[in-house]
Amino acid sequence: MLYDKASFSGRRTLNIDGWHKSHGRLTRGNDGNADFPPVGSKATKNRESEVEAEASTELVPDGDPFALFQAWYDEAREAEPNDSNAMALATATPEGIPSVRMVLLKGHGPDGFIFYTNSHSRKGGELLSNPNAALLFHWKSLRRQIRIEGPLAPVDADMADAYFASRARDSQLGAVASDQSAPLDSRATFIRRYEEAKDRFAGRDVERPPHWLGFRLTPAAMEFWHDRPYRLHERRRFTREGDGWASTLLYP
Numbered sequence: 016m017l018y019d020k021a022s023f024s025g026r027r028t029l030n031i032d033g034w035h036k037s038h039g040r041l042t043r044g045n046d047g048n049a050d051f052p053p054v055g056s057k058a059t060k061n062r063e064s065e066v067e068a069e070a071s072t073e074l075v076p077d078g079d080p081f082a083l084f085q086a087w088y089d090e091a092r093e094a095e096p097n098d099s100n101a102m103a104l105a106t107a108t109p110e111g112i113p114s115v116r117m118v119l120l121k122g123h124g125p126d127g128f129i130f131y132t133n134s135h136s137r138k139g140g141e142l143l144s145n146p147n148a149a150l151l152f153h154w155k156s157l158r159r160q161i162r163i164e165g166p167l168a169p170v171d172a173d174m175a176d177a178y179f180a181s182r183a184r185d186s187q188l189g190a191v192a193s194d195q196s197a198p199l200d201s202r203a204t205f206i207r208r209y210e211e212a213k214d215r216f217a218g219r220d221v222e223r224p225p226h227w228l229g230f231r232l233t234p235a236a237m238e239f240w241h242d243r244p245y246r247l248h249e250r251r252r253f254t255r256e257g258d259g260w261a262s263t264l265l266y267p
């Protein structure tokens with residue numbers, strides 16, 4: 016099923032104090048923590064009825080979670096000033112000790128979500144010993160969050176080669192020079208290693224280090240969160256069921 020963008024883009028005409036329409040989206044003013052006004056005030060009554068009217072519209076519809084992801088991602092690419100493809104990646108040791116950091120989404124589709132990294136890094140070690148992870152997108156200007164959870168595995172070498180080859184040469188050299196997550200005595204050591212890599216690959220293509228890999232997380236669950244006035248937020252969680260998806264709303 017394809018989503019009609021306008022049906023969940025947050026385009027509304029609601030005008031509650033502290034909230035206003037901006038670029039077709041409902042946004043909050045400086046008071047990012049707006050709560051209900053004093054109970055019993057005239058404003059309270061007006062706001063209650065406006066909240067009731069507004070709250071009946073669903074902004075996170077049921078359907079195909081990948082299509083919904085695509086629609087929100089497309090909007091994020093227009094709305095976010097930097098790195099709309101940035102996502103938090105949570106991993107854990109086999110003993111269940113968690114760690115989290117940002118990575119960049121470099122490919123996605125119904126078969127999963129792809130990022131690239133050094134597999135000798137802390138996250139790489141955790142992923143190779145416990146191949147379950149979670150991703151989190153938070154697009155602040157859209158006031159939306161997407162959580163994705165599932166198993167993951169390295170992408171094939173051809174795909175990693177192709178992506179590595181598309182990177183700027185200096186980024187390739189940086190990837191060769193960086194022993195990601197290992198202790199470093201000084202920045203000068205890192206720059207020296209970068210210069211060495213530059214000399215080693217002079218006049219030829221930089222080879223992808225064999226431990227520099229892409230990982231594809233195949234979602235078992237995807238959850239969409241949309242900010243709503245007065246913290247009456249909307250959440251929908253999709254879980255795999257056979258070849259398709261089941262979904263349910265969750266209390267915020």
Ligand SMILES: Cc1cc2nc3c(=O)[nH]c(=O)nc-3n(C[C@H](O)[C@H](O)[C@H](O)COP(=O)(O)O)c2cc1C
Binds near residue numbers: 133136195
């Ligand atoms: C916005 C942003 C995007 C990043 N993208 C990546 C990435 O795609 N791959 C990567 O290895 N590190 C990326 N990093 C650096 C990681 O957050 C992290 O510092 C590094 O991968 C080492 O993590 P680890 O020690 O947990 O393995 C990014 C950092 C930021 C802030």
